[in-house]
Amino acid sequence: MHPLLSKKGFIIDIDGVIGRGESPIEDGILGVKKLREMNKKIIFVSNNSTRSRRIMMERFRKFGLDVNEDELLMATYATARFIASEKKNAKIFTTGEAGLIEELKLAGHEIVEYDKAEYLVVGSNRGVNFDLMTKALRACLSGMRYVATNPDRIFPAEDGPVPGTGMIIGALYWMTGREPDVVVGKPSKVIMEQALEILNLDAEDVVVVGDQIDVDVKAGKAVGAETLLVLTGVTTKENLEKMVERFNLKPDYVLDSLAKLFD
Numbered sequence: 001m002h003p004l005l006s007k008k009g010f011i012i013d014i015d016g017v018i019g020r021g022e023s024p025i026e027d028g029i030l031g032v033k034k035l036r037e038m039n040k041k042i043i044f045v046s047n048n049s050t051r052s053r054r055i056m057m058e059r060f061r062k063f064g065l066d067v068n069e070d071e072l073l074m075a076t077y078a079t080a081r082f083i084a085s086e087k088k089n090a091k092i093f094t095t096g097e098a099g100l101i102e103e104l105k106l107a108g109h110e111i112v113e114y115d116k117a118e119y120l121v122v123g124s125n126r127g128v129n130f131d132l133m134t135k136a137l138r139a140c141l142s143g144m145r146y147v148a149t150n151p152d153r154i155f156p157a158e159d160g161p162v163p164g165t166g167m168i169i170g171a172l173y174w175m176t177g178r179e180p181d182v183v184v185g186k187p188s189k190v191i192m193e194q195a196l197e198i199l200n201l202d203a204e205d206v207v208v209v210g211d212q213i214d215v216d217v218k219a220g221k222a223v224g225a226e227t228l229l230v231l232t233g234v235t236t237k238e239n240l241e242k243m244v245e246r247f248n249l250k251p252d253y254v255l256d257s258l259a260k261l262f263d
């Protein structure tokens with residue numbers, strides 16, 4: 001038996017582990033099914049800042065995997081929870097899309113114009129334009145608390161790299177010199193501590209699984225959990241050595257896919 005199978009909980013990344021865009025990664029899904037047979041506690045943690053849990057559940061269903069809302073922790077939901085932990089019913093201006101707005105509202109927050117807001121929440125937006133950036137700029141200049149859903153510079157889409165939330169964080173930084181006061185998504189501890197809290201487990205009882213050394217492995221190490229890098233996404237057999245060198249960080253375990261835990 002693989003030594004990681006003695007752990008009680010698995011914190012599993014979605015993109016590059018379970019699916020690529022709208023296509024499933026069969027060995028990732030098989031791995032999850034086998035972990036469930038062993039009654040492991042599982043939470044899927046993703047830096048996705050455009051999808052709500054509801055939207056993600058539909059995607060999982062298409063992959064042939066039924067998941068509950070409480071098994072999903074995306075940067076959208078994690079950001080809404082984080083702000084609620086600081087301030088209930090906060091007034092928020094966000095650059096984000098409908099999925100982020102849905103989670104912010106579900107957590108009891110109010111979406112307002114930039115000049116009425118207490119929080120600037122930056123999330124990715126595929127319809128970003130001059131008007132939205134003007135509002136975000138003004139919110140940023142006002143000095144209000146600034147929270148970013150995730151620090152992703154680039155997102156690896158099926159047909160090649162596309163801009164991540166970094167396109168807005170970067171533009172605001174270049175215009176104002178300000179960086180986010182809090183970043184919620186991986187490799188930040190904020191989302192990882194929420195995952196542990198939801199699982200009700202300590203870091204030594206969980207494995208953090210992902211496809212990116214600078215995101216998933218770094219996030220696992222940030223909370224002191226063991227890490228498993230799978231080669232079904234951004235990191236591959238071919239670039240593994242280069243990635244380890246580039247980020248100067250070694251995962252505890254490397255496997256071709258999640259299903260290989262059971263070989």
Ligand SMILES: [Mg+2]
Pocket residue numbers: 013014015016017210211212233
């Ligand atoms: Mg990933």
